[in-house]
Amino acid sequence: MQEQYPFAEIESKWQAYWRAQGQFKADLSKTDRKFYCLMMFPYPSAALHVGHGRNYIIGDAVARYKKMRGYNVLTPMGWDAFGLPAENAAIQTGTHPRLTTLANIATMKRQLDAWGCCYDWDCEVTACLPDYYRWTQWLFLQFFKRGLAYKALAPVNWCPGCAAVLANEQVIDGGCWRCESPVQEKRLEQWFFKITAYAQRLLDDLAKLKGWPERVKLMQQNWIGRSEGALLEFPLVPRPDGRCDSAKSVGCFTTRVDTIYGCTYMVLAPEYPDLPELVRGLPQETPVRQFIAQAIKITAAERAGDAGEKNGVFTGRLVINPYTGEKIPLWVGDYVVMSYGAGAVMAVPAHDTRDWAFARKYGLPIRLSIQNPEKTLRLETMAQAYVEDGLTVDSGAFTDLPSAEARARMTAYAVEKRFGRAFVAYRLRDWLISRQRYWGAPIPIVYCQACGIVPVKEKDLPVLLPEDVEFKPTGESPLARCPDFINTSCPTCGRSARRESDTMDTFVDSSWYFLRYLSACDERQAIQTELCNRWLPVDQYIGGIEHAILHLMYARFFTKALYDLGLVGFDEPFANLFTQGMICKRSAKDGQLYKMSKSKGNVVSPDELIRKYGADTVRLYTLFIGPPEKDAEWSDQGIEGAARFLKRLWRFIYAHHAVLAAAKPVRPELATLNARERELYRKAHETIQAVTGDLEGAFHFNTAVARIMELLNAVEAIQLAAGARDQEKAVMRFALETIVLLLSPLAPHIAEELWVELGHAPGILQVAWPTADPAALARDQVEIALQLNGKFRGTMMAPSGSDRQALEDLALAQPQIAKTVKREQVLKFVVVPNRLVNIVVKS
RNA sequence: GCCUGGGUGGCGGAAUGGCAGACGCAUCGGACUUAAAAUCCGAUGGCUUAACGGCCGUAAGGGUUCGACUCCCUUCCCAGGCACCA
Numbered sequence: 058m059q060e061q062y063p064f065a066e067i068e069s070k071w072q073a074y075w076r077a078q079g080q081f082k083a084d085l086s087k088t089d090r091k092f093y094c095l096m097m098f099p100y101p102s103a104a105l106h107v108g109h110g111r112n113y114i115i116g117d118a119v120a121r122y123k124k125m126r127g128y129n130v131l132t133p134m135g136w137d138a139f140g141l142p143a144e145n146a147a148i149q150t151g152t153h154p155r156l157t158t159l160a161n162i163a164t165m166k167r168q169l170d171a172w173g174c175c176y177d178w179d180c181e182v183t184a185c186l187p188d189y190y191r192w193t194q195w196l197f198l199q200f201f202k203r204g205l206a207y208k209a210l211a212p213v214n215w216c217p218g219c220a221a222v223l224a225n226e227q228v229i230d231g232g233c234w235r236c237e238s239p240v241q242e243k244r245l246e247q248w249f250f251k252i253t254a255y256a257q258r259l260l261d262d263l264a265k266l267k268g269w270p271e272r273v274k275l276m277q278q279n280w281i282g283r284s285e286g287a288l289l290e291f292p293l294v295p296r297p298d299g300r301c302d303s304a305k306s307v308g309c310f311t312t313r314v315d316t317i318y319g320c321t322y323m324v325l326a327p328e329y330p331d332l333p334e335l336v337r338g339l340p341q342e343t344p345v346r347q348f349i350a351q352a353i354k355i356t357a358a359e360r361a362g363d364a365g366e367k368n369g370v371f372t373g374r375l376v377i378n379p380y381t382g383e384k385i386p387l388w389v390g391d392y393v394v395m396s397y398g399a400g401a402v403m404a405v406p407a408h409d410t411r412d413w414a415f416a417r418k419y420g421l422p423i424r425l426s427i428q429n430p431e432k433t434l435r436l437e438t439m440a441q442a443y444v445e446d447g448l449t450v451d452s453g454a455f456t457d458l459p460s461a462e463a464r465a466r467m468t469a470y471a472v473e474k475r476f477g478r479a480f481v482a483y484r485l486r487d488w489l490i491s492r493q494r495y496w497g498a499p500i501p502i503v504y505c506q507a508c509g510i511v512p513v514k515e516k517d518l519p520v521l522l523p524e525d526v527e528f529k530p531t532g533e534s535p536l537a538r539c540p541d542f543i544n545t546s547c548p549t550c551g552r553s554a555r556r557e558s559d560t561m562d563t564f565v566d567s568s569w570y571f572l573r574y575l576s577a578c579d580e581r582q583a584i585q586t587e588l589c590n591r592w593l594p595v596d597q598y599i600g601g602i603e604h605a606i607l608h609l610m611y612a613r614f615f616t617k618a619l620y621d622l623g624l625v626g627f628d629e630p631f632a633n634l635f636t637q638g639m640i641c642k643r644s645a646k647d648g649q650l651y652k653m654s655k656s657k658g659n660v661v662s663p664d665e666l667i668r669k670y671g672a673d674t675v676r677l678y679t680l681f682i683g684p685p686e687k688d689a690e691w692s693d694q695g696i697e698g699a700a701r702f703l704k705r706l707w708r709f710i711y712a713h714h715a716v717l718a719a720a721k722p723v724r725p726e727l728a729t730l731n732a733r734e735r736e737l738y739r740k741a742h743e744t745i746q747a748v749t750g751d752l753e754g755a756f757h758f759n760t761a762v763a764r765i766m767e768l769l770n771a772v773e774a775i776q777l778a779a780g781a782r783d784q785e786k787a788v789m790r791f792a793l794e795t796i797v798l799l800l801s802p803l804a805p806h807i808a809e810e811l812w813v814e815l816g817h818a819p820g821i822l823q824v825a826w827p828t829a830d831p832a833a834l835a836r837d838q839v840e841i842a843l844q845l846n847g848k849f850r851g852t853m854m855a856p857s858g859s860d861r862q863a864l865e866d867l868a869l870a871q872p873q874i875a876k877t878v879k880r881e882q883v884l885k886f887v888v889v890p891n892r893l894v895n896i897v898v899k900s
Numbered sequence: 901g902c903c904u905g906g907g908u909g910g911c912g913g914a915a916u917g918g919c920a921g922a923c924g925c926a927u928c929g930g931a932c933u934u935a936a937a938a939u940c941c942g943a944u945g946g947c948u949u950a951a952c953g954g955c956c957g958u959a960a961g962g963g964u965u966c967g968a969c970u971c972c973c974u975u976c977c978c979a980g981g982c983a984c985c986a
Contacts, residue, residue: 271904271905272904272905272980272981275903275904276903276980276981276982278903279981279982279983282982282985284986286986309986310985311986312985312986313986324986366984367984391984392984392986393985393986394984394985394986396985397985397986398985398986399986402985403986404986410984411984412986414984415984482985482986483985605980605981606981678924681912681924682913683912683913684913687906688979689912690911690912692912692925694925694926695911695912695924695925697924697925698924698925699924701924701939702924704939705939708939759912759913759923759924760913760914760923762923762924763913763922763923763924766924767922767923842918842919843919844918844919844966844967846966846967847918847965847966849918849919851919852919884966885966887918887966887967889918892918893967895966895967896966897966897967
């Protein structure tokens with residue numbers, strides 16, 4: 058054993074050992090005590106930085122810990138390898154995305170190895186290779202067959218930066234999730250997955266996800282946005298010019314039917330499909346058309362940013378309030394959203410903030426239909442809408458009912474009179490999956506003049522991405538300009554036809570990869586149902602909070618759809634989810650704290666740090682940096698602490714190597730230990746207990762590392778001499794072995810090496826995780842806190858398990874108490890056995 | 901605006917009703933060294949005291965309790981999610 062901690066040498070040695078021994082090869086045939094440990098697979102950008110590392114280091118620590126606890130652990134890794142950055146790089150440099158992607162994968166794989174993160178590489182999947190995307194296409198066809206994939210003309214989010222459309226989930230604050238360009242609304246024909254068909258199940262089944270963070274479930278719940286209400290038809294008053302309308306009524310969705318008697322007008326969204334027809338030939342046609350043109354032009358971001366200012370125009374048409382028979386004006390307004398509910402709202406200005414503002418602006422009537430419990434609302438004195446529930450007033454047969462009851466009875470009335478029904482609206486929209494870009498899985502569809510939209514035959518999959526393509530983005534897929542790709546024959550009639558030129562959103566690729574790991578090399582089928590049913594749901598999923606809605610909702614949707622298709626026998630993919638916080642670093646430019654990213658120029662490369670300190674140091678610091686679910690600031694100085702700790706551990710074992718080697722390998726006998734030995738022995742067991750609790754429960758790696766550091770501090774406080782008693786040597790050896798074992802999931806290389814130096818056979822992962830001995834944890838004497846009227850007044854020692862009376866007597870006998878307090882003065886003793894005595898006296 | 905988290909030394913953080921500040925970073929002092937680095941030892945919330953000690957202190961204010969960083973109420977601030985969603 059050498060004096061200096063030779064991290065570089067031992068790290069490559071043990072990495073080779075793990076690989077050679079196949080330490081992380083899962084035996085898929087055995088599923089008793091199975092543990093599927095999954096980390097979100099990375100997008101192969103240029104290289105990993107220490108911020109990415111948190112995910113893999115936590116995952117690796119969990120996998121190693123579970124292995125030592127005797128689980129059959131599956132930890133696969135793969136690559137979310139399709140995506141825009143590689144294509145954008147190709148536009149700039151001319152290098153094909155396939156080449157840069159594969160080169161990046163090689164780099165990142167090397168980095169993961171260097172970190173000591175171990176995976177079963179036999180299960181590796183790479184989303185951009187035909188043997189993977191072939192099955193992504195196959196799944197698309199299954200969805201298509203079931204009507205879950207459809208093409209529709211719809212207003213979509215267009216990102217001018219990426220020259221492609223985006224799904225709703227990919228629009229953040231009106232901008233593109235990737236490049237932050239303001240998103241524009243366009244009407245385009247696009248492919249969608251019918252995720253809304255699963256809205257209710259996605260919502261309901263959140264309750265099943267006991268092992269998910271509450272905030273992630275809440276975010277999904279908000280995103281799905283379920284609202285219960287009623288769908289009501291307002292009959293159209295016939296046109297003044299006597300011509301006919303194709304629609305007889307205008308439907309609207311409301312959650313507040315109870316306010317209907319206060320409804321004084323109705324508003325349509327500018328995009329309302331029937332609107333042009335409704336106004337055709339009327340004097341209002343021109344102003345309405347102008348208004349529509351203007352409203353549609355402004356982007357979603359502008360609309361959101363300008364919330365508050367509401368604009369609209371009268372359509373010249375009237376509708377009839379089906380409850381009152383009253384004729385009310387029909388308006389068009391830019392505050393009504395087409396894609397929610399029915400694209401129309403019944404306006405109750407007295408009881409809705411937006412309607413209030415609109416009515417005030419355009420001088421529309423305001424009528425009170427809900428009274429507050431104090432019955433103090435007067436229209437003349439109201440400064441804003443009263444939006445709470447209350448009691449109905451001036452509501453005909455429904456007057457004087459509590460809001461909830463009014464809603465129930467009014468909805469029932471609508472059903473009875475056949476002008477409405479109860480309805481549930483969701484905020485969730487269908488998932489727009491087509492992208493006008495090259496580097497993705499082609500959508501396996503063919504357009505035939507005669508047969509229309511025709512799916513590619515399954516036996517003809519994959520639809521291969523052509524190699525030689527002009528990448529420049531124009532808003533049309535580069536594939537559309539590739540005649541060899543585009544021109545094909547119809548799978549049904551054989552006549553000449555065109556291929557779909559759009560590719561799939563890369564979130565499609567990542568919605569099922571965790572299933573493919575179980576059969577990565579299967580050329581006959583996408584998913585091995587039996588195997589998946591035995592290994593899933595995933596026991597522990599680990600990834601970033603940024604996917605709380607995006608990937609995590611898409612993957613849940615896919616799993617449910619595949620369940621319905623009979624391809625898997627479970628309907629939730631991830632039983633337990635852990636979302637780690639991001640690693641941030643101050644920017645050298647402006648001193649602000651940013652998420653580590655290449656664009657901010659604040660990345661720290663692991664390569665250099667591993668060269669300087671070793672992988673174990675980087676791992677230990679990454680785990681110690683703070684609570685893993687919270688964001689943390691990377692500190693170049695902080696890592697020194699982790700480095701010092703490992704060096705101290707190494708040096709201590711080096712310095713006592715001979716003594717320890719000479720020690721008889723005996724288990725310490727409690728009864729024969731002296732006080733000092735007993736203390737260290739207990740500390741070791743306390744550490745086992747604490748660290749196990751930290752790893753088992755909520756992944757408190759930061760406190761686990763702190764406990765192990767404490768144990769080393771206690772060890773170092775004892776100078777073990779060559780002539781020390783056998784018992785002392787035995788306790789010392791036990792404490793050191795405990796440190797090494799507890800450290801092995803966190804800093805595995807040094808743990809393997811020191812385990813061997815302590816005289817054991819190689820292969821610490823095969824060693825059982827230690828358990829704390831209750832007898833060793835027990836104490837004869839305990840320290841008890843003394844309080845006088847709740848204020849701390851020192852401590853005293855007492856025999857463990859002393860009863861209340863004994864503790865009271867002992868407390869009164871303590872000099873600092875006896876000085877000022879006599880028993881007669883005591884009003885009350887508060888005794889917490891083994892912890893505290895509080896003496897309450899009259900003050 | 902609504903919904904979630906948070907706010908503790910110079911810094912990252914620990915403690916979830918019972919000795920606030922574990923562990924680490926930084927800083928200061930000392931040892932070793934010709935010197936420096938590395939390493940080791942010690943100090944390190946504020947005020948006060950010659951000292952023992954005392955008082956104050958977990959965003960602010962109030963409450964519950966023998967006892968509150970922890971529970972409750974009010975306010976402020978920060979972060980995240982949703983947002984003309986009817």
